Amino acid sequence: MLDPGEPKFRRRKAARPGEIVEAALAVFAERGFAAAKLDDIARRAGVSKGALYLYFETKEEIFRAVVAQAIAPNVQMIRAVIAAHPGPLSDLLRLVAGRAGVLMETLPVGGVLKMVIAEAGNFPELARVWHDDLVAHILGAMTDAIRAAQGRGEVRPGDPRMYALELIAPMLVGVIWRETFAPVGAQPFDLPALALQHAETMIEGLKNREVAA
Amino acid sequence: MLDPGEPKFRRRKAARPGEIVEAALAVFAERGFAAAKLDDIARRAGVSKGALYLYFETKEEIFRAVVAQAIAPNVQMIRAVIAAHPGPLSDLLRLVAGRAGVLMETLPVGGVLKMVIAEAGNFPELARVWHDDLVAHILGAMTDAIRAAQGRGEVRPGDPRMYALELIAPMLVGVIWRETFAPVGAQPFDLPALALQHAETMIEGLKNREVAA
């Protein structure tokens, strides 16, 4: 069973934090903060529980690191959206839908979103960071784009912030669905396809059909 | 401090279970299952912790009762939708949007939805019940209505189940938003107004504009 020539552990100071955060994401997403056991996180990361405390002060700090890491790469994407071209809104929506569809497949947004929703009551300042640094940016950028399109007469009247929510909501529900209901037998949704179909629905739904004054 | 004429408790066997479930909903929704303390639930319900065990076997059973109770009244509404009139889809959507908007304001769907999402990993059979008895009904009824409308040529081609998700997603995100981000300072959404605006958006977005063959 054990190869005596093989050391029973390796010293890999640099790699540990990332591995721990990755393992913690999986366990927190599956169990929630309170029900997640440090022993489970440690085992999954391939270390002992004590080793966690070489890199993090508390369980809560590990949790914060998980959420923070999940925000970081996404901020890039938002910048791209904000710096978006001033072309017609329909082009922008199709572009964003294409990007978002694959991003949702790739990144672990579902698990992290689930965590943030679940623990907002216990870690309100964490929900605040997630909102201020990520959600509000996305929603704000969308709102601005829609308002601009309304100014150009492309989009009919209506609350642009609500329109923005209508735009992104199916993607959010889609990833939540994947985490929550698909594992218990519910038919899953093809997220990229959903993103594209919804983009077309919204393009038609937002179109201003009044004759220009 | 204490009025000696006032008894320190009253015997109210019939009222207790409902009060306990109501208190438990509040605590579970705020803290999640694992982090919720029975002492807190008991205090909020105005009883001692021991009294909880006169009416429920375990913490988990209280949790199940909370979720079950939240499903029951809603099933009625879905029946109404399923038995829906065969008129044009736009009428149905406006009707449902009106109902849904006020229901979301009234019922504690946000808290329960949050709980189900958060604890799906720990109580998968509970997520299954929630899905099978509630979510699948709503989505299925919507899907049927849309497919029928496509058959009549009212709605353009596209996956009807995805269209159904596009329809209900903003409401779900709206209630989650209220539970998660509004408490930390995010600007809330007017859910009835959102429902109505989204209904109009989708009516336009789904409309079949091809000339009939």
Next chain:
DNA sequence: ACGTAATAACTGACCGGTTAGTTATTAATA
């Protein structure tokens, strides 16, 4: 009506299992 015995709703101190966090020790590497 009144007193009192019987019932059962309810309390709150307690117990034990679980788990976050600590530390004495071991072993990999430079």
Next chain:
DNA sequence: TATTAATAACTAACCGGTCAGTTATTACGT
């Protein structure tokens, strides 16, 4: 060999669940 990453045994607090005792309420006898 010195350094320190990593382990594993340990501690202590917390909390779900229990139960012996208390008190509100009811039933019954006079």
